[in-house]
Amino acid sequence: MAGSTSSEHGRLIRKMETIAVLTEPEKAALAGLPMRLKDFAEDTDLVREGDTPQECCLILEGFICRYKLLGQGQRQIFSFHLPGDIADLQCLQLSVMDHSVGALVPGRCAYIPHTALRELTDRFPAIAAAFWRDILIDAAIFREWLAGVGRRTAHQRIAHLICEVCTRLKSLKLIDDHVFDLPVTQAELGDALGLSTVHVNRVLQDLRRAGLITSKGRRLVIEDWPKLQEAGDFDPAYLHLRAPEGR
Amino acid sequence: MAGSTSSEHGRLIRKMETIAVLTEPEKAALAGLPMRLKDFAEDTDLVREGDTPQECCLILEGFICRYKLLGQGQRQIFSFHLPGDIADLQCLQLSVMDHSVGALVPGRCAYIPHTALRELTDRFPAIAAAFWRDILIDAAIFREWLAGVGRRTAHQRIAHLICEVCTRLKSLKLIDDHVFDLPVTQAELGDALGLSTVHVNRVLQDLRRAGLITSKGRRLVIEDWPKLQEAGDFDPAYLHLRAPEGR
DNA sequence: CGTGTTATTGACCAACATCAAACTTAGTGG
DNA sequence: CCACTAAGTTTGATGTTGGTCAATAACACG
Incomplete structure (x- = not known):
């Protein structure tokens, strides 16, 4: 010490x-x-x-x-x-x-x-x-996920999760823009979001086609944060972050 | 005092x-x-x-x-x-x-x-x-609900919830058998389980027809606890109850 | 280069949602 | 005690999201 x-x-x-x-x-x-x-x-x-x-x-x-x-x-x-x-x-x-x-x-x-x-x-x-x-x-994150799996569409759930991970990475100062690694297979995303692998794949393609995100390998880029946030019905309040954590 | x-x-x-x-x-x-x-x-x-x-x-x-x-x-x-x-x-x-x-x-x-x-x-x-x-x-209960909404069928979710409420009532010594009031509308059950009211209704009928439960008004009777527990994939471990709380 | 994992596609299907109407039930006031 | 009402339950018909299965394409790695 x-x-x-x-x-x-x-x-x-x-x-x-x-x-x-x-x-x-x-x-x-x-x-x-x-x-x-x-x-x-x-x-x-x-x-x-x-x-x-x-x-x-x-x-x-x-x-x-x-x-x-x-x-x-x-x-x-x-x-x-x-x-x-x-x-x-x-x-x-x-x-x-x-x-x-x-x-x-x-x-x-x-x-x-x-x-x-x-x-x-x-x-x-x-x-x-x-x-x-x-x-x-x-526990607040569990509740938010519960709300997602219970009441949100597959598109909303996936967009929401991407917003959440990005927000948490930023609060930890592990990144400072909207580019990060999401080292998770589509099957794992499905297990987190209550979806099948196939459907996760299709929804991700939709989000890419809509210009909200791009990805090569596990590297993910949020191209349009405001739209992604809206698509995911994402409000970071539930994360109870101490510092304002930016868009 | x-x-x-x-x-x-x-x-x-x-x-x-x-x-x-x-x-x-x-x-x-x-x-x-x-x-x-x-x-x-x-x-x-x-x-x-x-x-x-x-x-x-x-x-x-x-x-x-x-x-x-x-x-x-x-x-x-x-x-x-x-x-x-x-x-x-x-x-x-x-x-x-x-x-x-x-x-x-x-x-x-x-x-x-x-x-x-x-x-x-x-x-x-x-x-x-x-x-x-x-x-x-x-938080453990949130996780269990999350697992239910994410990965269990409507039948499992409903059976699981009934088992959970009964188990908790028993642990609080508010009941001592398998008869209790569930003062919740089917719409509210749907909002808890991520289901539509109509579907909740149909599943409840199935459970009644299968002889697992009966109900008049809000009074609910679990007629076949072992089968209901199995139907709901219910294991009370996540409730972390101190005392053994009955079958 | 194989070889295994992951991503993508297509065809088909099932669980559950939606909509709308009818039926019950429990109150409420006369 | 009986209409009247509002809330909740039940039913039927129909639609859609997302699941399943199975095959193929892309990678990543040794």
Whole structure:
């Protein structure tokens, strides 16, 4: 815990700052958190339904999702997570996982012992509050997805998701324009949005044809943000971002 | 804070006990919470999207839901709440509401000032933890609904919801068999499950014809729990109930 | 260059939506 | 106790979104 902060801890601190204002001692405490680093391959489960983990999993690099397999072998993806997110913060309070956390691309994460996190939240109520906020924002995103899958058309859902990911990347300062990687297959998009792969493909083509987006490989460019936002009925209020996060 | 506990506070304590073990001092503190009682009529909003409440709303009597209106005038219901639930616990941390809380039938609630709740959570970490747990369970229910709307058929979704409500009522000891009131119109069921009213109606008829349920008015009887549970792909694990809650 | 994964296409189909009307039920007031 | 009314439920006919299946084309990688 010298003066310098590792890039791993920096990721976490930057993320925390998108949801709360941190004092120097709080940042220092975060920077002192013990971390067990781990590289992971594509399609690895970082945590699995039924597990009772003793550590939380901070994403450092990559793109991961939370999901559950249903009775008939179908999959529902609940959320995507970006570097800086702690994907299983919930297991601090709910010991047994009711869903899994899986990597969509190779990446790197840091396991942080529950004991260290508990000590941190005991010493710094502001950090506890920030975690609490984070979990609530998580839930707000579930609600928004629920609204999408329940009541929005396939076109709206896909446009909405693209807007959401872009907005979150910007708030984390991982990008500053409307160009980013969406390292997700169309099948995975379907599992997140409650659509078939084929339909995802067709809708994406529509959005491209309409000039709202372009994409080569996983690189995605939002060509017309206002129209995409409108097409997706997207209002970022539910993300509860601290800073105004621009269009 | 005499020895006796009002029935209002009792409701809250009973609910809290479904998610955590409480000591006597903790129960006493809950019993001492200031409450502003209010009766409400059907179709009233108790809290509205965009509000920044200074009180939380504890349900004492009735059946309420959280919902959001979407761009095209459609409605998505996110959750149903039973007596004992604090429907907008989240506004303790996220000041502005991103959705509304509405009454489906006349009932009664108690508004509890945020200040009192904050003082409580400061003094009793176990209560803070219980609130935290409650919010996480809330999120788990959103995920389960998301999985339903995304990947389950209309028949599964409806069966699943009936199982869920019954299970939660039992955990709150508001019923002890498989008979209960579901004071919700078919239109409202549709808004919760992402279905049209007409389709809800037809599926309910199917479930009745198959002998899984019967209903007269809002009174619903689960005639064949094992089959209904199977039809709904229902596994109560996601509710994270403390006590084993019956078959 | 193969080889496996992902994207794209086409033909066809099913689940569920929409629209509109009729029927029930539960209140309400006389 | 009986009309009257409004809300909710049920039914039928018809339409559409999006699913399924199966084949082909594009890539990415060793």
